[in-house]
Amino acid sequence: MGEFQLEREQSLRFAAPHVYQTMVDSFKKFNIHPYDAIGTIKPAKNGYDITIKSANHFSEIATITISKEQALVPDTETENLFQEAAEKCKSLLISDYYKMIKL
16 A cells, blocks of 8 residues: 555545545534535645545535644544535535525
8 A cells, every 4th residue: 555645636435445435434424425525635734735625516515634644544634524515515415405496
């Protein structure tokens, strides 16, 4: 395996599959499908920045910074950050649903 290396922004699903699985598991608790939110990861000064966007509008839901160690082995802090992002995503999906009904 080796060291986790990343030079540019990439899909979280392919660049950091362990972190992606942690995100998917956190979002499942809120009944959010993995394709309702898109995660990308890019290098930062103190680790990596993960950006989660809504799949419908590509609007940014949350930006999370994790350490290099957390990128290799996600911990409970990473889970908590994803749960906060999942709550925001859920409220965004609900508001989009009600906007759609009004049309």
